[in-house]
């Protein structure tokens with residue numbers, strides 16, 4: 347029997363005034379009853395538009411049918427055929443612009459909560475299934491994957507399932523890329539990422555951490571070591587700054603550094619020896635998801651006032667609506683149509699004030715959004731002791747700078763054949779943020795999948 351309720355089944359969340367004081371996960375996920383209730387909202391369309399709107403084409407109606415039938419492990423196995431990180435995607439994918447945006451139930455109400463159902467199934471599996479995935483027999487071919495973010499992990503997983511001997515080389519001391527160092531614990535608990543990575547290790551993927559490729563080993567040296575193909579999933583970890591006065595003061599961070607200190611180096615936990623400014627008044631500059639994550643994390647570090655400083659209006663903010671909603675619930679203060687022009691320091695070289703100007707919206711610019719224009723003479727200062735720049739990232743140029751013939755566009759993104767993900771060099775493939783610039787987990791995974799297919803095409807011809 348279909349559930350014709352126009353609204354999604356509500357997912358329980360922790361109370362904003364309590365949750366903004368610690369890093370525990372905000373959303374509790376569905377229980378069995380809620381999941382079945384929501385699954386029954388799915389009409390099981392014959393030509394499901396949701397599937398083609400998913401970058402990895404998860405068989406959505408099929409896994410939802412299994413939930414309706416109370417067969418949760420079977421539902422998990424269906425998702426796993428194409429998505430190696432369902433517990434991650436169920437939590438962080440922007441479903442509202444992908445699968446859920448095409449759901450027919452969305453025409454007369456809210457779409458089916460596909461992401462929440464995916465999360466339910468993945469969490470059910472983690473809680474109830476003890477079985478370790480089995481390591482396939484080796485085919486004797488060696489592939490190196492550089493970077494252990496969602497793109498590298500997906501490429502490695504798909505190749506390992508086909509019997510390739512895959513080694514991931516990761517610059518940091520922990521695998522997971524942005525899933526580990528960027529997205530905060532309260533949105534994506536790290537034990538979930540670790541579990542997904544353990545499963546890859548069980549099927550034979552080797553992970554070498556603290557290996558900065560381009561410094562410790564070059565790509566040519568990897569080929570000399572017997573790797574026959576290389577996948578570059580190195581992400582976009584190079585932060586942008588505004589180029590205004592005062593960016594070198596103590597208390598100015600890129601969002602990446604701020605979040606890494608918190609997520610990867612546990613600066614919020616006294617047991618860890620990680621320094622971070624414990625700020626009172628924080629300005630986070632930017633309006634994307636990264637800005638929301640940084641602001642909500644700063645609040646959890648104990649800051650009294652956390653401002654999102656954004657030069658356009660809320661309508662133009664690139665952050666997901668849900669993230670903005672959660673940030674507001676957690677008492678983050680939005681200062682829109684505001685742009686910093688100078689960071690002012692005290693006698694100890696620490697941030698003490700932020701000088702800003704007011705903005706108004708003019709004609710649309712190249713991005714199609716109305717361009718922010720300075721209101722002359724509107725300068726004002728705010729008492730601020732920490733500034734976090736969340737202005738976007740580009741790929742780190744290290745590997746590019748030491749690999750002759752490897753090509754990139756003018757933004758520093760590696761150029762690839764979009765059908766095969768092959769770079770300008772033979773046997774070297776790339777994907778994820780390293781190619782697209784900062785994008786999404788699922789797009790990075792899709793690229794990793796496509797590259798794995800091409801690498802398999804290339805190597806299976808060899809004896």
Ligand SMILES: Cc1cc2nc3c(=O)[nH]c(=O)nc-3n(C[C@H](O)[C@H](O)[C@H](O)COP(=O)(O)OP(=O)(O)OC[C@H]3O[C@@H](n4cnc5c(N)ncnc54)[C@H](O)[C@@H]3O)c2cc1C
Nearest residue numbers: 493495496497517523524528559581778779785786787790
């Ligand atoms: C704070 C934050 C929040 C986000 N929230 C969301 C969200 O909610 N939903 C969503 O879909 N997307 C989100 N994103 C974007 C998403 O995380 C990225 O698009 C995705 O992680 C890209 O995956 P990737 O594998 O290409 O790169 P990454 O995840 O960046 O992984 C690249 C890895 O390569 C390693 N590496 C780099 N250079 C080298 C080298 N020379 N040698 C060895 N290793 C190297 C890096 O250390 C890193 O571990 C967010 C991003 C950030 C920063």
